[in-house]
Amino acid sequence: MLLLTNAFLHPVSHSAIQRGYLWIDPPVIRAIGSGDPPADLLAVHQGPVVDLAGSHIVPGLIDAHCHIGLFNDGLASEGYDANEHSDPVTPHMQAIDGLFQDDRCFAEALAAGVTTVMTGPGSANVLGGSFAVLHTACNSFDTMLGRQTAAMKAALGENPKKSYGKRERAPATRMANAAILREALTKAQHYRE
Structure with missing residues (x-):
């Protein structure tokens, strides 16, 4: 699993998120949201957390x-x-x-x-x-x-x-x-x- 934070997200399903997080268990996206990841997500996440410092994430x-x-x-x-x-x-x-x-x-x-x-x-x-x-x-x-x-x-x-x-x-x-x-x-x- 991988948790990407502090990213500018461009999801397919809704409008852009200027500062958000993406939680993935490749190849599955488990969660996407704005702001910081919620505490319940952080509690179950097992893997690296990467601060993207505003980098953009777009769909493949x-x-x-x-x-x-x-x-x-x-x-x-x-x-x-x-x-x-x-x-x-x-x-x-x-x-x-x-x-x-x-x-x-x-x-x-x-x-x-x-x-x-x-x-x-x-x-x-x-x-x-x-x-x-x-x-x-x-x-x-x-x-x-x-x-x-x-x-x-x-x-x-x-x-x-x-x-x-x-x-x-x-x-x-x-x-x-x-x-x-x-x-x-x-x-x-x-x-x-």
């Missing part, structure tokens, strides 16, 4: 679209796992299968206040695969994983055209991007029916 930030752990910072081609260039339609790819959980960007994101990310495939394919939700403060994959499949990556812009057109493969145009996506979605709809 969420990066809703990134490629952290898939374009690995500091690694060359062996750390490039965000795009499967073999086919423009790869919805069966999953971010967690290419994830390098020791990517230093997780620690850098956490240091910047980002506590949750949705990371996934790049934009080289029309359908690139599924994104996963991960927590940046965890040290094992089991605790890091928030949700294995959170979104499907689709790209209709320049990236699929560049990725495949330069190799004289479809899609080389926006028309082909749209046609490939339409065909994949139609097949998925028929499969579902």
